Amino acid sequence: MSTFSYRNPHEDLPVPAQEKLLDDTLVTDDEFLLRKEFGTNPEKGCELLFRRYYVNLCNHAVRFVHSKEVAEDIVSEIFTVFWQNQTFLHVTTSYRAYLYKSVRHRAYNYLKFQMKFSHSPEDQTKCSDSLNPDEALQFTELHQKIEHIIRELPPQCRRAYILKRVEGKKYHEIAEELKISSKAVEALVSRALIRLRKELSSHWTLLLLLFLY
Amino acid sequence: MKEPIMKQLLFDFFDGKTTSMQRKLVEEWLADENNQDTYYKYLDEWETAHPQFEPDAESALQHFQANLAGVTSSTAQPEADNVEHNAILIPFLNLSKWKWAAAACFLIASCFVFKKQILYRSLESVIGKTASYQLSEGTRVVLNSNSTLLVPRFGFGSGSREVFLDGEAEFKVTHTPHNDRFIVHIGENYEIEVLGTEFVAFSRARGKRVFLKNGKVKLKLPEGKQLYMKPGNLFVSDKTGAFNLTKEADPRPYTAWKDQTFYFDNTLLSQVALQIHEQFNVNVRIPDTLLANRRIAGTYKATQADDLLQILSELMQIEITQKEDYIELSTPKIP
Numbered sequence: 001m002s003t004f005s006y007r008n009p010h011e012d013l014p015v016p017a018q019e020k021l022l023d024d025t026l027v028t029d030d031e032f033l034l035r036k037e038f039g040t041n042p043e044k045g046c047e048l049l050f051r052r053y054y055v056n057l058c059n060h061a062v063r064f065v066h067s068k069e070v071a072e073d074i075v076s077e078i079f080t081v082f083w084q085n086q087t088f089l090h091v092t093t094s095y096r097a098y099l100y101k102s103v104r105h106r107a108y109n110y111l112k113f114q115m116k117f118s119h120s121p122e123d124q125t126k127c128s129d130s131l132n133p134d135e136a137l138q139f140t141e142l143h144q145k146i147e148h149i150i151r152e153l154p155p156q157c158r159r160a161y162i163l164k165r166v167e168g169k170k171y172h173e174i175a176e177e178l179k180i181s182s183k184a185v186e187a188l189v190s191r192a193l194i195r196l197r198k199e200l201s202s203h204w205t206l207l208l209l210l211f212l213y
Numbered sequence: 214m215k216e217p218i219m220k221q222l223l224f225d226f227f228d229g230k231t232t233s234m235q236r237k238l239v240e241e242w243l244a245d246e247n248n249q250d251t252y253y254k255y256l257d258e259w260e261t262a263h264p265q266f267e268p269d270a271e272s273a274l275q276h277f278q279a280n281l282a283g284v285t286s287s288t289a290q291p292e293a294d295n296v297e298h299n300a301i302l303i304p305f306l307n308l309s310k311w312k313w314a315a316a317a318c319f320l321i322a323s324c325f326v327f328k329k330q331i332l333y334r335s336l337e338s339v340i341g342k343t344a345s346y347q348l349s350e351g352t353r354v355v356l357n358s359n360s361t362l363l364v365p366r367f368g369f370g371s372g373s374r375e376v377f378l379d380g381e382a383e384f385k386v387t388h389t390p391h392n393d394r395f396i397v398h399i400g401e402n403y404e405i406e407v408l409g410t411e412f413v414a415f416s417r418a419r420g421k422r423v424f425l426k427n428g429k430v431k432l433k434l435p436e437g438k439q440l441y442m443k444p445g446n447l448f449v450s451d452k453t454g455a456f457n458l459t460k461e462a463d464p465r466p467y468t469a470w471k472d473q474t475f476y477f478d479n480t481l482l483s484q485v486a487l488q489i490h491e492q493f494n495v496n497v498r499i500p501d502t503l504l505a506n507r508r509i510a511g512t513y514k515a516t517q518a519d520d521l522l523q524i525l526s527e528l529m530q531i532e533i534t535q536k537e538d539y540i541e542l543s544t545p546k547i548p
Contacts, residue, residue, distance in 0.1 A: 097253040
């Protein structure tokens with residue numbers, strides 16, 4: 001541990017030099033190599049990008065949409081558009097930031113559509129810190145909120161929801177597994193969705209503010 | 214803030230373990246645009262450490278490679294806006310043909326997935342109130358409290374008119390010039406098929422019921438069974454699918470709800486509790502089986518669960534206790 005301060009001379013606390021150096025190098029490094037690759041051979045660059053981020057992006061998307069298939073579709077589409085529109089030529093942030101943001105927005109749009117979100121006046125619960133909502137944080141809080149709602153569901157209801165949405169099973173398969181009628185499974189799943197919709201509605205209002213400007 | 218500390222803070226934030234003050238710190242840190250990339254870098258590291266499932270990356274990559282090969286670099290088009298807006302606010306007029314193609318594919322796929330939501334809209338009644346609707350071709354529907362009817366969003370078109378009922382409703386079906394059938398789906402494999410008539414249909418968790426006032430209807434049951442009903446007939450089926458047809462049924466128990474009344478004729482208190490649940494979505498429990506087996510008769514007007522419970526408590530001298538998420542009926546202890 002040595003004092004490392006030429007970068008930030010005004011800082012007076014010791015910073016672990018080794019770690020800081022390493023982190024900074026990493027940031028420039030992986031993006032630098034990718035950028036170089038895109039410069040000479042964009043096709044290869046896209047492929048590298050895909051190999052590097054596909055799995056993680058799917059994992060991120062599934063937190064919002066709760067369906068493996070939808071998550072994979074969303075991510076694949078982002079990569080396709082990324083290539084077709086040659087977005088890599090115009091990205092000013094890191095590729096990683098661009099990809100994560102795209103995943104979040106697409107997942108959000110899917111969710112909004114799927115929840116048949118309606119903007120009813122009683123849902124307008126205003127938070128004091130929502131004047132300048134920070135998108136990066138809001139999205140993380142959104143998927144945490146979703147996770148929380150699902151965790152709070154009654155056990156049977158949660159099982160049915162997970163089997164149907166995440167595992168993508170058919171109603172009658174779930175009915176067999178849970179030993180109830182498929183009508184009852186349908187009711188459980190729709191109850192879970194109604195709960196999600198209801199509890200998310202206040203969140204929508206916050207997020208909606210983001211996209212208005 | 215020092216980077217290692219920030220990293221720990223962000224990881225805590227992704228885990229949902231930060232306090233509101235720490236959140237504020239993160240927010241301030243993020244206000245610096247240069248930190249945004251770092252944020253996503255840590256988010257990516259966090260995702261690596263917290264996998265949710267294993268996507269089939271290999272086959273997805275093959276698809277993507279096919280895509281890469283199929284579309285060799287065309288003329289580069291400058292992006293109209295900054296990155297975030299790409300994914301959400303699609304500037305419709307500036308779309309390249311690939312964007313249009315992608316949008317079209319997405320639209321077709323979503324049309325397919327959300328077929329029912331797109332083709333049908335739902336008519337709903339709030340708890341404690343009935344709701345009357347007139348459908349586009351003239352059929353009148355009165356929905357009982359806590360019920361939903363799915364009707365075609367874009368009119369019935371030619372051929373049969375189909376709707377989906379969850380709950381209870383009275384139908385006055387109009388006869389069309391082309392003798393189009395009117396079909397009410399009351400759960401999987403249960404259909405009521407009519408030309409022009411009046412009937413009351415009931416479809417909830419505990420079973421199904423159809424009471425015919427006028428005309429004639431055909432019931433389609435599971436396993437291809439069929440049944441014709443005449444005026445005054447009552448069809449009842451329970452959860453297991455066993456059913457019963459009564460020739461001359463008293464209409465009052467099945468139509469009382471239209472005047473927001475309950476009709477009881479030697480009805481078990483346990484049945485009354487069930488009806489309150491269906492009507493008002495209020496859970497009523499009767500732990501005492503002796504009490505649950507007491508019977509009650511009469512017509513009672515009630516626009517909310519409390520109205521009816523009030524009457525019951527006075528009439529039968531029972532005690533009503535509001536528990537956390539249900540109401541309990543019990544016999545009062547004699548002091």
